[in-house]
Amino acid sequence: MALLQSTKKMAKQGGFTLVEMVTVILILGILIVGVSSFVIFGTRIFVESSSIDQVLSQSRFAVERMTRDIRNAVPNSVRLNEANSGAFQCIELLPIESSSSYLNLPIYPDAAASTGTIIDNGLSVNSGQFAIVYPLANASIGGVNDIYQASRNKRFEVQSTSTTANEMTLTFTGAVQFTEQSTIKRIYFANQPISYCFESLAGVPDVKLYRYSDYGYIPDQPAPSGMGTGVLMAENISNSLLLEPAIKVTEQNLMTNSIVHLEPRFSVNGETFKYQHQVQVTNVP
Known part of the structure:
Protein backbone atom coordinates (compact mmCIF):
# COMPACT_ATOMS: atom_id res chain seq x y z
CA MET A 1 0.00 0.00 0.00
CA ALA A 2 2.83 2.36 0.93
CA LEU A 3 4.64 1.52 -2.33
CA LEU A 4 1.56 2.40 -4.39
CA GLN A 5 1.17 5.80 -2.71
CA SER A 6 4.85 6.60 -3.30
CA THR A 7 4.49 5.78 -7.00
CA LYS A 8 1.44 8.03 -7.36
CA LYS A 9 3.27 10.87 -5.55
CA MET A 10 6.25 10.61 -7.91
CA ALA A 11 3.92 10.64 -10.87
CA LYS A 12 2.32 13.88 -9.66
CA GLN A 13 5.76 15.56 -9.20
CA GLY A 14 7.02 14.70 -12.75
CA GLY A 15 8.55 17.50 -15.03
CA PHE A 16 8.09 18.42 -18.72
CA THR A 17 8.83 15.89 -21.35
CA LEU A 18 11.48 16.48 -24.01
CA VAL A 19 8.81 16.97 -26.68
CA GLU A 20 7.10 19.64 -24.61
CA MET A 21 10.37 21.51 -24.00
CA VAL A 22 11.28 21.47 -27.70
CA THR A 23 7.79 22.71 -28.60
CA VAL A 24 8.04 25.60 -26.15
CA ILE A 25 11.51 26.53 -27.41
CA LEU A 26 10.27 26.55 -31.00
CA ILE A 27 7.28 28.72 -30.13
CA LEU A 28 9.45 31.18 -28.18
CA GLY A 29 11.95 31.28 -31.05
CA ILE A 30 9.22 32.11 -33.54
CA LEU A 31 7.89 34.86 -31.25
CA ILE A 32 11.37 36.36 -30.72
CA VAL A 33 12.12 36.35 -34.45
CA GLY A 34 8.79 38.02 -35.17
CA VAL A 35 9.20 40.67 -32.49
CA SER A 36 12.84 41.37 -33.38
CA SER A 37 11.98 41.70 -37.08
CA PHE A 38 9.28 44.21 -36.18
CA VAL A 39 11.69 46.18 -33.96
CA ILE A 40 14.45 46.13 -36.58
CA PHE A 41 12.04 47.22 -39.32
CA GLY A 42 10.71 50.06 -37.16
CA THR A 43 14.22 51.15 -36.21
CA ARG A 44 15.28 51.14 -39.87
CA ILE A 45 12.29 53.29 -40.82
CA PHE A 46 13.12 55.73 -38.00
CA VAL A 47 16.80 55.96 -38.99
CA GLU A 48 16.00 56.48 -42.69
CA SER A 49 13.31 59.06 -41.89
CA SER A 50 15.74 60.89 -39.60
CA SER A 51 18.41 60.91 -42.34
CA ILE A 52 15.96 62.28 -44.90
CA ASP A 53 14.69 64.91 -42.47
CA GLN A 54 18.25 65.97 -41.67
CA VAL A 55 19.18 66.39 -45.34
CA LEU A 56 15.93 68.27 -46.02
CA SER A 57 16.56 70.60 -43.10
CA GLN A 58 20.14 71.40 -44.05
CA SER A 59 19.24 71.86 -47.71
CA ARG A 60 16.42 74.29 -46.83
CA PHE A 61 18.75 76.21 -44.52
CA ALA A 62 21.50 76.44 -47.16
CA VAL A 63 19.14 77.56 -49.95
CA GLU A 64 17.43 80.08 -47.67
CA ARG A 65 20.76 81.52 -46.51
CA MET A 66 21.99 81.85 -50.08
CA THR A 67 18.69 83.44 -51.10
CA ARG A 68 18.91 86.12 -48.41
CA ASP A 69 22.50 87.00 -49.24
CA ILE A 70 21.85 87.14 -52.99
CA ARG A 71 18.80 89.38 -52.59
CA ASN A 72 20.82 91.66 -50.35
CA ALA A 73 23.79 91.91 -52.72
CA VAL A 74 25.28 95.14 -53.99
CA PRO A 75 24.14 95.66 -57.60
CA ASN A 76 26.40 93.99 -60.17
CA SER A 77 28.47 92.24 -57.51
CA VAL A 78 27.27 88.71 -58.37
CA ARG A 79 29.70 86.64 -60.43
CA LEU A 80 30.14 82.93 -61.11
CA ASN A 81 33.30 80.84 -61.29
CA GLU A 82 33.20 77.27 -62.60
CA ALA A 83 35.99 74.72 -62.96
CA ASN A 84 36.16 73.10 -66.39
CA SER A 85 36.66 69.74 -64.66
CA GLY A 86 33.49 70.12 -62.61
CA ALA A 87 35.51 70.25 -59.39
CA PHE A 88 33.68 73.32 -58.08
CA GLN A 89 31.14 76.04 -58.73
CA CYS A 90 31.43 79.30 -56.80
CA ILE A 91 29.09 82.28 -56.69
CA GLU A 92 30.57 85.46 -55.24
CA LEU A 93 28.70 88.56 -54.08
CA LEU A 94 29.02 91.59 -51.83
CA PRO A 95 26.33 91.83 -49.11
CA ILE A 96 24.92 95.28 -48.34
CA GLU A 97 25.40 96.43 -44.75
CA SER A 98 23.43 99.66 -45.18
CA SER A 99 22.46 102.21 -47.83
CA SER A 100 21.33 105.81 -48.13
CA SER A 101 21.21 108.78 -50.49
CA TYR A 102 24.17 111.12 -50.76
CA LEU A 103 24.04 114.90 -50.67
CA ASN A 104 27.58 115.80 -51.61
CA LEU A 105 30.40 113.50 -52.70
CA PRO A 106 33.62 114.02 -54.65
CA ILE A 107 32.43 112.64 -58.00
CA TYR A 108 34.09 113.34 -61.34
CA PRO A 109 34.45 116.04 -62.70
CA ASP A 110 34.58 117.50 -59.16
CA ALA A 111 37.97 117.53 -57.52
CA ALA A 112 39.06 114.71 -55.24
CA ALA A 113 38.30 115.18 -51.55
CA SER A 114 38.51 113.22 -48.32
CA THR A 115 34.95 113.91 -47.08
CA GLY A 116 31.35 113.71 -48.27
CA THR A 117 27.85 114.01 -46.80
CA ILE A 118 24.89 111.65 -46.94
CA ILE A 119 21.39 111.54 -45.44
CA ASP A 120 21.42 110.00 -41.98
CA ASN A 121 18.35 107.77 -41.96
CA GLY A 122 19.37 105.86 -38.86
CA LEU A 123 21.97 103.76 -40.65
CA SER A 124 25.15 102.49 -39.02
CA VAL A 125 28.39 103.03 -40.92
CA ASN A 126 31.52 101.65 -39.29
CA SER A 127 35.17 102.37 -39.83
CA GLY A 128 36.65 100.02 -42.39
CA GLN A 129 33.47 99.67 -44.42
CA PHE A 130 33.48 100.63 -48.09
CA ALA A 131 31.30 103.30 -49.67
CA ILE A 132 30.12 102.29 -53.17
CA VAL A 133 28.52 104.54 -55.77
CA TYR A 134 27.02 103.46 -59.09
CA PRO A 135 28.65 100.02 -59.56
CA LEU A 136 28.25 98.67 -63.09
CA ALA A 137 29.40 95.48 -64.76
CA ASN A 138 32.40 96.11 -66.99
CA ALA A 139 33.43 92.71 -68.26
CA SER A 140 35.05 94.32 -71.30
CA ILE A 141 37.50 96.22 -69.09
CA GLY A 142 40.07 93.78 -67.84
CA GLY A 143 37.54 90.99 -67.53
CA VAL A 144 36.33 92.22 -64.12
CA ASN A 145 33.64 94.57 -62.85
CA ASP A 146 33.55 97.76 -60.80
CA ILE A 147 33.13 96.14 -57.41
CA TYR A 148 36.28 94.03 -57.30
CA GLN A 149 38.77 96.27 -59.11
CA ALA A 150 39.83 99.24 -56.99
CA SER A 151 41.19 101.16 -59.98
CA ARG A 152 37.62 101.61 -61.26
CA ASN A 153 37.12 104.13 -58.39
CA LYS A 154 33.63 102.95 -57.46
CA ARG A 155 34.41 101.96 -53.84
CA PHE A 156 36.45 103.71 -51.16
CA GLU A 157 37.15 102.84 -47.54
CA VAL A 158 35.49 104.90 -44.79
CA GLN A 159 37.81 105.99 -41.99
CA SER A 160 35.28 107.67 -39.69
CA THR A 161 31.83 109.30 -39.57
CA SER A 162 30.16 112.17 -37.73
CA THR A 163 26.48 113.13 -37.57
CA THR A 164 24.85 116.57 -37.45
CA ALA A 165 21.06 116.87 -37.53
CA ASN A 166 19.95 114.53 -40.34
CA GLU A 167 23.26 114.53 -42.17
CA MET A 168 26.24 112.20 -41.82
CA THR A 169 29.73 113.27 -42.84
CA LEU A 170 31.97 110.54 -44.20
CA THR A 171 35.72 110.82 -43.85
CA PHE A 172 37.64 108.56 -46.21
CA THR A 173 41.13 107.14 -45.71
CA GLY A 174 42.45 109.66 -48.27
CA ALA A 175 41.39 112.00 -51.05
CA VAL A 176 38.94 110.12 -53.29
CA GLN A 177 37.03 110.74 -56.50
CA PHE A 178 34.14 108.51 -57.53
CA THR A 179 33.89 107.86 -61.25
CA GLU A 180 30.18 108.43 -61.93
CA GLN A 181 27.05 109.89 -60.40
CA SER A 182 24.24 107.53 -59.42
CA THR A 183 21.03 108.41 -61.25
CA ILE A 184 19.13 108.22 -57.96
CA LYS A 185 22.04 109.42 -55.77
CA ARG A 186 22.26 106.04 -54.07
CA ILE A 187 25.25 105.04 -51.93
CA TYR A 188 25.88 101.55 -50.54
CA PHE A 189 28.06 100.44 -47.66
CA ALA A 190 29.61 96.99 -47.43
CA ASN A 191 32.41 95.07 -45.74
CA GLN A 192 33.95 92.23 -47.77
CA PRO A 193 32.68 89.80 -50.41
CA ILE A 194 31.46 86.30 -49.62
CA SER A 195 31.34 83.16 -51.75
CA TYR A 196 29.24 80.00 -51.79
CA CYS A 197 31.06 77.07 -53.38
CA PHE A 198 29.75 73.66 -54.37
CA GLU A 199 32.89 71.51 -54.20
CA SER A 200 33.56 67.99 -55.43
CA LEU A 201 36.45 66.87 -53.20
CA ALA A 202 38.82 64.04 -54.12
CA GLY A 203 37.87 60.77 -52.46
CA VAL A 204 34.47 62.08 -51.32
CA PRO A 205 31.42 60.52 -52.99
CA ASP A 206 29.21 63.60 -52.82
CA VAL A 207 29.47 67.37 -53.28
CA LYS A 208 29.63 69.72 -50.29
CA LEU A 209 28.57 73.36 -50.05
CA TYR A 210 30.91 75.79 -48.28
CA ARG A 211 30.62 79.50 -47.43
CA TYR A 212 33.77 81.65 -47.58
CA SER A 213 34.27 85.15 -46.17
CA ASP A 214 36.93 87.64 -45.03
CA TYR A 215 39.30 86.96 -47.92
CA GLY A 216 39.21 90.50 -49.35
CA TYR A 217 38.58 91.97 -52.80
CA ILE A 218 40.24 89.97 -55.56
CA PRO A 219 39.99 91.27 -59.18
CA ASP A 220 39.83 87.78 -60.73
CA GLN A 221 37.28 85.63 -58.97
CA PRO A 222 39.21 83.13 -56.83
CA ALA A 223 38.85 79.37 -56.60
CA PRO A 224 38.09 77.79 -53.19
CA SER A 225 41.81 77.22 -52.60
CA GLY A 226 42.38 80.99 -52.70
CA MET A 227 39.79 81.92 -50.07
CA GLY A 228 41.04 80.20 -46.93
CA THR A 229 38.86 77.86 -44.88
CA GLY A 230 35.16 77.71 -45.60
CA VAL A 231 32.21 76.91 -43.35
CA LEU A 232 30.32 73.72 -44.26
CA MET A 233 26.72 74.61 -45.13
CA ALA A 234 25.35 71.40 -46.66
CA GLU A 235 26.38 67.97 -47.90
CA ASN A 236 24.84 64.93 -49.60
CA ILE A 237 24.71 66.87 -52.88
CA SER A 238 24.83 64.73 -56.00
CA ASN A 239 28.27 64.60 -57.59
CA SER A 240 27.34 65.85 -61.04
CA GLU A 263 19.41 73.96 -58.77
CA PRO A 264 21.34 71.61 -56.44
CA ARG A 265 20.31 67.95 -56.33
CA PHE A 266 20.49 66.20 -52.96
CA SER A 267 20.61 62.45 -52.45
CA VAL A 268 19.95 60.32 -49.36
CA ASN A 269 19.16 56.62 -48.89
CA GLY A 270 19.07 56.05 -52.64
CA GLU A 271 16.53 58.83 -53.23
CA THR A 272 17.18 62.25 -54.80
CA PHE A 273 15.38 65.58 -54.82
CA LYS A 274 16.26 68.73 -56.74
CA TYR A 275 15.68 72.41 -56.00
CA GLN A 276 14.64 74.74 -58.80
CA HIS A 277 14.81 78.12 -57.14
CA GLN A 278 15.24 81.54 -58.77
CA VAL A 279 16.58 84.55 -56.87
CA GLN A 280 16.59 88.06 -58.30
CA VAL A 281 19.06 90.70 -57.19
CA THR A 282 16.55 93.39 -56.28
CA ASN A 283 18.91 96.33 -55.73
CA VAL A 284 19.81 98.82 -58.46
CA PRO A 285 22.72 101.26 -58.77
Missing part, protein backbone atom coordinates in the same frame (compact mmCIF):
# COMPACT_ATOMS: atom_id res chain seq x y z
CA LEU A 241 28.41 69.51 -61.25
CA LEU A 242 29.80 69.09 -64.74
CA LEU A 243 26.62 67.56 -66.18
CA GLU A 244 24.14 69.27 -63.88
CA PRO A 245 25.39 72.62 -62.51
CA ALA A 246 24.07 73.65 -59.11
CA ILE A 247 24.18 77.39 -59.96
CA LYS A 248 23.31 79.33 -63.08
CA VAL A 249 23.32 83.12 -63.49
CA THR A 250 21.26 85.11 -65.96
CA GLU A 251 23.02 88.41 -66.47
CA GLN A 252 21.10 91.66 -66.12
CA ASN A 253 19.62 93.38 -69.14
CA LEU A 254 17.46 96.42 -69.86
CA MET A 255 14.37 94.59 -68.62
CA THR A 256 15.53 92.89 -65.41
CA ASN A 257 18.32 92.59 -62.88
CA SER A 258 20.56 89.54 -62.52
CA ILE A 259 18.76 86.29 -61.72
CA VAL A 260 20.50 83.45 -59.91
CA HIS A 261 19.15 79.94 -60.50
CA LEU A 262 19.83 77.56 -57.60
